[in-house]
Amino acid sequence: MSEDPFGSRLERLREAGHKLTHARLTVLQVLEQSGGHITSTELLERVNAADPSIGRASVFRCLDLFTRLCFIRPTHIDNNATPTYVLMSGGHHHHIICTACNRVIEFEDCHLDELTRELEQRLNVTLTGHLLEFYGLCAHCRSADQ
Amino acid sequence: MSEDPFGSRLERLREAGHKLTHARLTVLQVLEQSGGHITSTELLERVNAADPSIGRASVFRCLDLFTRLCFIRPTHIDNNATPTYVLMSGGHHHHIICTACNRVIEFEDCHLDELTRELEQRLNVTLTGHLLEFYGLCAHCRSADQ
DNA sequence: TTAGATGCAAATAGTTTGCATTTGT
DNA sequence: ACAAATGCAAACTATTTGCATCTAA
Numbered sequence A, B: 001m002s003e004d005p006f007g008s009r010l011e012r013l014r015e016a017g018h019k020l021t022h023a024r025l026t027v028l029q030v031l032e033q034s035g036g037h038i039t040s041t042e043l044l045e046r047v048n049a050a051d052p053s054i055g056r057a058s059v060f061r062c063l064d065l066f067t068r069l070c071f072i073r074p075t076h077i078d079n080n081a082t083p084t085y086v087l088m089s090g091g092h093h094h095h096i097i098c099t100a101c102n103r104v105i106e107f108e109d110c111h112l113d114e115l116t117r118e119l120e121q122r123l124n125v126t127l128t129g130h131l132l133e134f135y136g137l138c139a140h141c142r143s144a145d146q
Numbered sequence C: 001t002t003a004g005a006t007g008c009a010a011a012t013a014g015t016t017t018g019c020a021t022t023t024g025t
Numbered sequence D: 001a002c003a004a005a006t007g008c009a010a011a012c013t014a015t016t017t018g019c020a021t022c023t024a025a
Helices: A004-015 A021-030 A040-050 A056-069 A115-122 A139-144 B006-015 B024-032 B041-048 B058-068 B111-122 B138-143
Strands: A036-037 A072-073 A084-087 A092-098 A104-105 A126-137 B037-039 B073-074 B084-087 B094-097 B104-106 B125-135
Touching: A004 A021, A004 A036, A021 A040, A021 A056, A021 A084, A036 A040, A036 B006, A036 B037, A040 A056, A056 A072, A072 A126, A084 A092, A084 B037, A126 B111, B024 B041, B024 B058, B037 B041, B037 B073, B073 B125, B084 B094, B111 B125
Parallel strands: A092 A126, B094 B125
Antiparallel strands: A036 A084, A072 A084, A092 A104, A126 B125, B037 B084, B073 B084, B094 B104
């Protein structure tokens, strides 16, 4: 598992001046057990299963906080209203979304370090993460398409 | 303007077997005049201003269709429930989102052609577009942050 | 001790649906 | 001519809010 260790996000939460509350720890744990992709609806279900005393609003507040901290990022896998949250392990995430079947294919190497540094210098910004999504047809849909 | 000419998307709509209806042409036009970023709510307003006889549902159906055709892509600029749609000119789009003030900084060159070809070969997929988002602090927020 | 975070339930906002009618080809 | 697309309004779903209470530091 090259996943960010649980502790490192807790660390960052604390360093940013946020309390390590029961709700936050639980939501973080569920997110990290999600395999990288989870919708808010699924998250609500799983958090509720883990601890029914945690309220819906807190889960949404966590999603918002964790997004601002760049732990996760909302995206739209299947083109419906509900976003899917992807775990930004190591600050980044990359995948291919099949526009025919919505299958998600993850890949690791993005070779964006150089571009990151170049943008930081040229635009005078500090970059902490990125999300790269490709769209197209997966192997299966490509052959079905003929 | 290195924007996709209006005609080329119409072409692709037709080629994919869709009718060139008044609602679709209007929504497309509003999207192309949006400067690249627009929320569904803003889109609804502008389409309604352009032609009040176009119904809400049709606008959402257009958003869905255009996303499947990779003309646009939903993303989350400001971390709230409403997605922002970005125009995928030339099939791709790249920007930096400031996590402090939500400012969006666009940039052109992503140097992802090589990676695209590599992924297509290695994973046996056909890629038609991509979205690359960086997150961090813009020049302004970086200095405010000190 | 106390600022920050929570749970609740109600309010809001955004999106989708079913269906009769219209329209592009 | 007719399959595809539309507009409508109602239904549905997801998200946010205000506030009294609780809790991590």
